[in-house]
Amino acid sequence: MNQPIARLFGVIILLFALLIVFTSRWTVFEASSLNNNTLNVRTLLDELKIKRGRILAADGTVLAKSVPAAGNTWGRTYPQGRLFAQPVGFSIAAKGEAAGLEQSDGPDLRGVQTGLSSIFGQLSPRPVGDDVYTTLDPKGQRAAQQALAGQAGSVVALDPTTGAVKVMYANPGYDDNDPPTTSSATNTTFNRVTQGAYAPGSTFKIVTATAAIDSGLYTPDSLINGNSPVTISGVPLSNDGDKSWGLQTLTTAMTYSINTIFAQVAEHVGRPTMTEYMKRFGFYAKPPLDFPPFELNTSKPVAPSGRPYPPGSPNEDIGRIGIGEGGLQVTPLQMAMVAAAVANGGTLMTPHLTDRVVDQDGRTVKTIQPSVYSHVMKPSTAAAVTKMMEKVVEEGTGTAVQLGGISVAGKTGTAQIGANGSNLTQPAFVAFAPADHPKIAIAVMIDLSHGGFGGSVAAPIAKQVLQVLLADGG
Amino acid sequence: MTARNRELLGLIPASLLVTAGFAGVFIQRSNALSNVSLTYGAVFLGLCIAAHIFIRITLPRADPYMFPLVAVLASFGLVMVYRIDSTLARQQAQWFVLGLVLFAATILLFRDYRKLERYRYVIVLISLGLLVLPRLPGIGYAANGAYLGVRIPGLFVFQPAEFAKIGLVIFLASYLRDTRQVLVQGGRRFLGITFPPIKQFGPVVIIWGLAMATLVVLSDTGSSIMFYGGLLAMLYVATNRVSFVVIGLIAAGIGFWYLGTHIPHIHARVETWLHPLNPHLYHQPLGSYQVANAMFAQAAGGMFGQGFGQAALTLPSGGPLLPAPQTDMIYAVITDELGLFGAAAVLITYLLLVARGFKTAMLARDSFSTLLAVGLSSMFALQVFVIVGGVTRVIPLTGVTLPFISYGGSSIIANMVLLALLLLVSDRARRQE
Numbered sequence: 001m002n003q004p005i006a007r008l009f010g011v012i013i014l015l016f017a018l019l020i021v022f023t024s025r026w027t028v029f030e031a032s033s034l035n036n037n038t039l040n041v042r043t044l045l046d047e048l049k050i051k052r053g054r055i056l057a058a059d060g061t062v063l064a065k066s067v068p069a070a071g072n073t074w075g076r077t078y079p080q081g082r083l084f085a086q087p088v089g090f091s092i093a094a095k096g097e098a099a100g101l102e103q104s105d106g107p108d109l110r111g112v113q114t115g116l117s118s119i120f121g122q123l124s125p126r127p128v129g130d131d132v133y134t135t136l137d138p139k140g141q142r143a144a145q146q147a148l149a150g151q152a153g154s155v156v157a158l159d160p161t162t163g164a165v166k167v168m169y170a171n172p173g174y175d176d177n178d179p180p181t182t183s184s185a186t187n188t189t190f191n192r193v194t195q196g197a198y199a200p201g202s203t204f205k206i207v208t209a210t211a212a213i214d215s216g217l218y219t220p221d222s223l224i225n226g227n228s229p230v231t232i233s234g235v236p237l238s239n240d241g242d243k244s245w246g247l248q249t250l251t252t253a254m255t256y257s258i259n260t261i262f263a264q265v266a267e268h269v270g271r272p273t274m275t276e277y278m279k280r281f282g283f284y285a286k287p288p289l290d291f292p293p294f295e296l297n298t299s300k301p302v303a304p305s306g307r308p309y310p311p312g313s314p315n316e317d318i319g320r321i322g323i324g325e326g327g328l329q330v331t332p333l334q335m336a337m338v339a340a341a342v343a344n345g346g347t348l349m350t351p352h353l354t355d356r357v358v359d360q361d362g363r364t365v366k367t368i369q370p371s372v373y374s375h376v377m378k379p380s381t382a383a384a385v386t387k388m389m390e391k392v393v394e395e396g397t398g399t400a401v402q403l404g405g406i407s408v409a410g411k412t413g414t415a416q417i418g419a420n421g422s423n424l425t426q427p428a429f430v431a432f433a434p435a436d437h438p439k440i441a442i443a444v445m446i447d448l449s450h451g452g453f454g455g456s457v458a459a460p461i462a463k464q465v466l467q468v469l470l471a472d473g474g
Numbered sequence: 475m476t477a478r479n480r481e482l483l484g485l486i487p488a489s490l491l492v493t494a495g496f497a498g499v500f501i502q503r504s505n506a507l508s509n510v511s512l513t514y515g516a517v518f519l520g521l522c523i524a525a526h527i528f529i530r531i532t533l534p535r536a537d538p539y540m541f542p543l544v545a546v547l548a549s550f551g552l553v554m555v556y557r558i559d560s561t562l563a564r565q566q567a568q569w570f571v572l573g574l575v576l577f578a579a580t581i582l583l584f585r586d587y588r589k590l591e592r593y594r595y596v597i598v599l600i601s602l603g604l605l606v607l608p609r610l611p612g613i614g615y616a617a618n619g620a621y622l623g624v625r626i627p628g629l630f631v632f633q634p635a636e637f638a639k640i641g642l643v644i645f646l647a648s649y650l651r652d653t654r655q656v657l658v659q660g661g662r663r664f665l666g667i668t669f670p671p672i673k674q675f676g677p678v679v680i681i682w683g684l685a686m687a688t689l690v691v692l693s694d695t696g697s698s699i700m701f702y703g704g705l706l707a708m709l710y711v712a713t714n715r716v717s718f719v720v721i722g723l724i725a726a727g728i729g730f731w732y733l734g735t736h737i738p739h740i741h742a743r744v745e746t747w748l749h750p751l752n753p754h755l756y757h758q759p760l761g762s763y764q765v766a767n768a769m770f771a772q773a774a775g776g777m778f779g780q781g782f783g784q785a786a787l788t789l790p791s792g793g794p795l796l797p798a799p800q801t802d803m804i805y806a807v808i809t810d811e812l813g814l815f816g817a818a819a820v821l822i823t824y825l826l827l828v829a830r831g832f833k834t835a836m837l838a839r840d841s842f843s844t845l846l847a848v849g850l851s852s853m854f855a856l857q858v859f860v861i862v863g864g865v866t867r868v869i870p871l872t873g874v875t876l877p878f879i880s881y882g883g884s885s886i887i888a889n890m891v892l893l894a895l896l897l898l899v900s901d902r903a904r905r906q907e
């Protein structure tokens with residue numbers, strides 16, 4: 001019976017060879033597709049074993065830190081909760097979900113985990129990520145929260161000379177220790193500062209004034225007819241209260257926010273030049289912030305159909321865009337960048353939230369250097385526009401922001417929303433201070449007001465935040 | 475060198491392995507090498523030497539490699555189970571001690587194992603009785619839809635199929651020894667194929683029916699494949715007729731095809747085997763979650779593995795990432811931590827043990843001994859194939875244990891008895907030389 005036994009053993013060797021072939025199939029030949037399969041949560045679990053670094057405010061306040069969790073893993077906790085939820089975001093490694101700096105600074109927070117170090121991972125100590133210091137100012141952040149006092153809206157403040165974001169706060173927000181999965185009136189992960197689609201209203205006149213003066217077509221003293229109504233793109237446009245102002249300078253038109261003058265100026269400057277200046281300010285492109293792309297919206301004019309106009313489209317109503325209407329939708333961050341560009345002598349610095357990355361031994365491994373986003377206008381233009389904006393605060397629509405000893409340059413905006421004749425508005429205020437030596441550029445945009453104006457609703461909020469930030473040394 | 479001295483030397487690698495393995499797990503756990511790992515190694519070595527001395531006295535000429543190979547597998551299993559759950563490892567060690575006691579008892583009681591032949595009908599009836607026990611109300615219970623276990627509340631839990639396989643092999647070895655001549659000579663040739671005579675083939679057909687019934691009544695596909703494969707292996711060795719095997723495989727193929735397409739829960743098993751990464755099946759209760767994660771675990775291991783103690787077994791919520799890691803899925807854990815090379819080493823160790831079993835069958839002088847050794851070795855090899863094949867998706871996953879490595883008292887004890895029988899056959903075969 002020995003021959004059949006030998007053959008039988010041959011069959012068993014074949015069966016075992018089959019087992020080794022299939023084991024090779026999963027461990028080697030199909031390993032990468034299995035590792036990347038969406039049902040496979042192991043990659044996410046590996047993530048959980050990494051002690052992510054902390055996220056800190058500019059003054060060292062801890063905004064996010066890792067805490068030990070079950071089974072050799074790490075969880076994430078956010079000591080400041082709602083106050084910093086929008087910029088900091090959240091990270092739920094087990095679900096592969098992240099937002100805010102937790103997402104965009106993920107590689108630094110995890111530290112560099114290369115393939116080689118994972119091979120020797122068993123020999124090395126547990127993986128630890130680096131700390132990320134942000135540019136955020138907790139006092140300013142708290143001032144924004146208090147000044148908004150619960151009403152829906154956004155506050156964003158930058159250092160115009162570096163692009164450092166000092167304040168990023170919006171209502172409604174959320175507690176990043178417990179991110180909501182669906183948005184409600186009080187809880188949402190939607191970040192109005194970078195994703196919101198506000199009508200800028202008259203705050204956009206800063207852009208129009210810049211284009212008008214920098215192109216050489218106008219000076220602050222150019223006289224323009226401010227009668228009401230005028231026909232813009234074939235449709236009559238009226239001033240507030242249908243007031244006819246007669247012949248006025250561009251400066252006066254800015255001070256009292258005269259719509260008919262700015263609409264005519266925008267039409268005269270022309271679509272190509274207006275589009276060029278808008279692009280220099282950052283419109284028509286995702287904001288250049290170090291933030292997750294899915295949380296950044298482009299500021300642009302949108303057709304009534306809901307589709308954005310291509311830049312320079314002949315269908316745009318450039319006259320109404322010149323006064324912040326015509327379907328223009330902006331993020332508060334974009335309007336803060338507008339103020340910052342004027343404040344910084346016409347040079348727009350790239351906004352950034354990350355200041356530096358520090359490893360566990362205290363060595364600074366990366367520092368974010370200020371970088372120029374674009375040269376928007378000549379310094380002389382910036383000086384002229386600054387003067388015009390100062391007038392707004394001294395005697396025009398923005399007097400509510402006056403800070404006593406410190407001169408403020410600003411511009412109000414009160415966009416009509418809803419049906420014609422309704423008193424629903426989106427008040428806005430864009431400013432920088434001190435006007436002669438700017439340290440802070442700020443944009444405040446309020447979602448909804450019943451008859452409120454930019455000067456009465458948004459400017460006082462900007463004032464409170466500016467006071468705190470300037471007292472804090474800017 | 476005598477056989478027994480070779481056996482003693484063979485135990486050294488087993489002890490080194492268990493010491494090194496525990497040391498590895500301890501270092502991973504606490505970043506410190508404690509003397510506990512050395513204690514484990516020493517205790518294990520002590521047990522093995524005790525068993526070795528026992529074999530030296532009772533079966534001096536038995537195969538010298540089988541026991542060390544089993545010691546390697548058992549010690550490796552102990553380390554793996556310890557790494558998964560240290561409480562289970564302590565129980566596993568106790569089962570191992572009890573297994574050694576039954577090993578010794580088997581050798582003492584059946585010095586002349588041929589007297590087992592006298593009781594073959596009693597043995598087969600007991601085996602069949604054992605098989606239906608899990609279906610009896612009150613004591614039987616199901617796991618993952620298969621009736622595999624018996625639970626006497628407060629006393630013990632055991633898996634009767636592990637013991638039934640030995641009984642069935644004894645019966646078949648004895649039965650085929652009597653009828654093999656008739657099966658060969660009484661066969662009729664039809665269309666060039668030799669068909670066995672119906673009368674003598676009857677009991678074999680009954681075994682076929684039994685395998686199918688096991689599948690239908692107990693949903694225990696794994697044992698079913700194991701029993702039926704074991705039967706065909708013994709039938710082939712007894713008759714040297716490939717045609718019988720082919721007929722048997724066709725009959726089984728038809729049976730499995732019919733049941734796989736007509737019985738819903740078996741059909742579901744086949745579906746999860748074919749499409750484990752289908753998201754719908756993956757999220758279904760008792761769906762393909764386990765099979766898919768077995769594949770993911772192997773992929774995580776790669777060529778060299780992640781290292782002892784590095785495999786992810788649970789979700790942060792505490793839920794299982796790899797269900798049943800200490801039993802059905804232990805091969806996936808091994809591959810995850812030791813990689814393709816570690817897994818292949820384990821399979822080769824099994825193959826060496828099976829080779830020694832077949833060697834024993836070749837050396838045996840009487841048909842009963844040969845068939846017994848062939849049956850036990852094939853059954854053992856098939857058990858490895860069924861569970862590893864299930865984890866690696868060669869065949870649908872079914873719940874049998876990986877012998878000597880998986881956690882489980884029944885498995886350890888039954889396989890120690892199996893080893894005792896193989897050593898008894900071996901000792902007699904070599905004594906006559």
